Amino acid sequence: MFSVKYPRDFYLQDAEQVAQQILGSYLCTCIDDQLTVGKIVETEIYLGSIDKAAHSYPNKKTPRTQIQFGLGGYAYIFLVYGMYYQFCIVTGPVDVPDVILIRALEPIAGIEYMMARCKTQQVKNLTNGPGKLCISLNITKNLYGADLLGEEIWLSPPHPVDIINMNQIQTAKRIGIDYAEEFVDKLWRFYIKDNQYISKK
DNA sequence: CATTTGATAACG
DNA sequence: GTTATCAAATGT
Numbered sequence: 001m002f003s004v005k006y007p008r009d010f011y012l013q014d015a016e017q018v019a020q021q022i023l024g025s026y027l028c029t030c031i032d033d034q035l036t037v038g039k040i041v042e043t044e045i046y047l048g049s050i051d052k053a054a055h056s057y058p059n060k061k062t063p064r065t066q067i068q069f070g071l072g073g074y075a076y077i078f079l080v081y082g083m084y085y086q087f088c089i090v091t092g093p094v095d096v097p098d099v100i101l102i103r104a105l106e107p108i109a110g111i112e113y114m115m116a117r118c119k120t121q122q123v124k125n126l127t128n129g130p131g132k133l134c135i136s137l138n139i140t141k142n143l144y145g146a147d148l149l150g151e152e153i154w155l156s157p158p159h160p161v162d163i164i165n166m167n168q169i170q171t172a173k174r175i176g177i178d179y180a181e182e183f184v185d186k187l188w189r190f191y192i193k194d195n196q197y198i199s200k201k
Numbered sequence: 202c203a204t205t206t207g208a209t210a211a212c213g
Numbered sequence: 214g215t216t217a218t219c220a221a222a223t224g225t
Binding site (some may be wrong): 044046053054055077079080081082083084086088101103129130131132136175176177179200 | 219220221222223
Binding site for chain 3 (some may be wrong): 202203207211
């Protein structure tokens with residue numbers, strides 16, 4: 001289970017396509033021999049060349065955003081509000097700083113590890129937000145730049161019968177980017193309709 | 202609605 | 214180098 005990984009080419013597609021295709025896929029981490037898995041139920045895209053909400057706008061390279069300018073299929077991890085890590089997937093070819101933020105998961109495996117890390121017994125509160133899912137899956141700065149085809153963190157596609165159809169995907173405005181001017185209204189958030197683990201309604 | 206602190210940018 | 218301002222959130 002969960003050993004099949006998306007190939008590099010998968011991550012070289014457009015961020016918007018990948019962000020919708022990975023809904024229903026499994027995000028896996030294996031840190032300190034502890035396997036944790038969550039089904040991806042909510043994503044957002046940030047397009048560094050044009051998007052005022054993106055850290056890498058306008059194609060701004062800093063030590064923090066540097067990995068976004070590399071090949072797709074690597075982890076962009078950053079700290080927000082001085083306390084919470086967020087996990088993003090770099091997509092596209094070299095020099096295209098587009099990423100997908102993973103906003104929410106449905107806990108699938110290693111739930112006992114998640115509870116210990118997140119300090120709650122309530123499964124519903126383990127991964128229903130971008131900061132919380134990083135705590136539960138033990139995603140920290142250590143994984144900045146990690147290869148998603150590696151052994152510590154990776155994505156595994158759903159079985160064919162579980163692939164999410166386009167008509168199950170809801171689009172919405174992104175969360176927490178009030179400063180992004182005309183980009184606040186872009187429908188660049190994607191989630192599985194009627195899923196219980198969405199971060200916000 | 203209060204919390205809380207690393208990253209970034211604007212200095213000198 | 215030093216300082217000031219802000220931020221892809223969370224818990225209540």
